Amino acid sequence: MNRLPLRLRFGALAVLLVAVLSSCGKTTPKVPTDERQNKGHDQPTIAQLTLTQGTLKAGKTFSAQMSPDDVELDRVHQTIELDQSSGQIKYTEGAGYVRRFSVESTTKVPNRVYLLTINYKTATGESMDAQLVSDEQINRHQHFFKQILGYSTDGSNAPIFARYKEALSYDYAYCDRIPRKQSNGSEYLDANPVGLSGFLMFAKPANGAEPKEVTMLITLGHFFNTKFTSAGSIRTFYSTVLPGADSDINMTIHFDVATN
Numbered sequence: 001m002n003r004l005p006l007r008l009r010f011g012a013l014a015v016l017l018v019a020v021l022s023s024c025g026k027t028t029p030k031v032p033t034d035e036r037q038n039k040g041h042d043q044p045t046i047a048q049l050t051l052t053q054g055t056l057k058a059g060k061t062f063s064a065q066m067s068p069d070d071v072e073l074d075r076v077h078q079t080i081e082l083d084q085s086s087g088q089i090k091y092t093e094g095a096g097y098v099r100r101f102s103v104e105s106t107t108k109v110p111n112r113v114y115l116l117t118i119n120y121k122t123a124t125g126e127s128m129d130a131q132l133v134s135d136e137q138i139n140r141h142q143h144f145f146k147q148i149l150g151y152s153t154d155g156s157n158a159p160i161f162a163r164y165k166e167a168l169s170y171d172y173a174y175c176d177r178i179p180r181k182q183s184n185g186s187e188y189l190d191a192n193p194v195g196l197s198g199f200l201m202f203a204k205p206a207n208g209a210e211p212k213e214v215t216m217l218i219t220l221g222h223f224f225n226t227k228f229t230s231a232g233s234i235r236t237f238y239s240t241v242l243p244g245a246d247s248d249i250n251m252t253i254h255f256d257v258a259t260n
Contacts, residue, residue, distance in 0.1 A: 039222055041131040044249045045085050046121035049218075051101050051200075052077040056111040062201045066173050071113055071199060078102065082251055085123045089251070100254040105169075105202040105210060107259050114200045115175075118143065118218075120249075132220075133178050133194060141220065141248075142227045143195025145172050145237050148215040148252070159217060161240045166206035169214045169257070172237045173199045193234055195220075202257055214255040220248040 053076040056062060060070040078101055081092035091099050104112045120128050132141050147162040147169060162168050174193035181187055204210040221227070223245040227234055235242070 039246075039248070041134075041137055042122045042126075042128050044120040044128065044220065045083070045123040046125065047082045047249065047251060048119045048121075049080045049082075049251070049253065050077055050117045050119075051079075051103070052115040052117070054113050054115055054199075055109075056113055062113060062171055062173065062199070064173050066175065066199065068115075068175050068177065068197075071115065073115060080253065084249075100256055102256045102258070103200075103202050104258045105204065107204055107210060112201070114202075115197070116200050117197050118195065129196060133176075133192070133196070138178070138190075138192050138194065139226050139228065140223045141194055142223070142234060143198075143237075144219045144221060144235070144239055144242070145170075145195070145198075145200075146217045146219065146240055147238065148217055161217075162238065163240065165236070165238065167208065168238060169205055169211055170200050170202045170216075172201075174237070175199055195237070198237075202255070204259075210257070210259050212257055212259065214257055216253045216255065218251045218253060220250075221245045222248045 052073050054071040054073040057070055057072055060066070078098050079096060080099065080101065081097055082089050083092055084090070091097070103114060106112055120132070122128050131137060147167075148159045149162055149167070150160045152158040152160060165171075174195055174197075176192060176194045176197045177189040178192060178194070179187055180190045202214070219242075221242045223242070225244055227245075229235060
């Protein structure tokens with residue numbers, strides 16, 4: 001009976017053993033979910049921004065902790081609708097829509113404030129706000145309201161933002177109140193700061209002249225982990241650097257400001 005030489009038999013066994021050990025130790029890595037390719041919600045394509053005039057109630061002050069109950073709203077409102085279904089953002093024209101917001105500063109009307117609400121639709125015209133504030137998504141989304149002071153002259157035409165609150169021509173307060181249900185079925189309003197609803201007050205900057213026109217870049221930031229920098233803390237509404245985030249949409253909005 002033919003037998004393999006002892007050296008060959010040991011060699012074959014060694015190769016087989018290496019193959020077995022390699023296959024046992026090898027794991028197939030799970031393909032990570034890249035939220036930049038699949039964010040878990042539809043792309044905001046149509047944005048409707050409504051500005052409603054109001055006045056701070058007696059004894060109330062404008063602050064990040066203010067409540068919707070602190071403001072008396074009237075029926076004066078303006079609406080801008082932006083549609084980027086064609087690949088470029090275009091204004092919706094017609095009755096009921098404007099291209100620019102007209103506002104009064106507090107130097108003209110003390111305690112003048114405005115409620116800014118933002119609503120999004122998909123390319124097919126379906127409302128999608130609920131997608132952005134679902135249990136999975138709400139802690140990943142925050143709007144930022146950045147004032148553009150000018151544009152770079154180095155050829156890039158990059159916007160120059162107000163980086164300090166003292167340079168801003170306005171203040172903003174997140175005032176979202178999102179309906180939720182508890183495990184027992186009872187409902188409550190979640191004040192998680194997203195920026196679908198908030199108050200604006202146009203005031204003279206601490207330094208510099210009060211402008212007659214304000215240009216604002218509104219960015220809907222999508223954070224790939226969480227928007228909270230620590231327990232209960234978020235980035236300021238005028239933040240220009242958003243580490244760990246992408247932009248779902250950017251909108252440039254113009255305000256004509258009456259100062260006297």
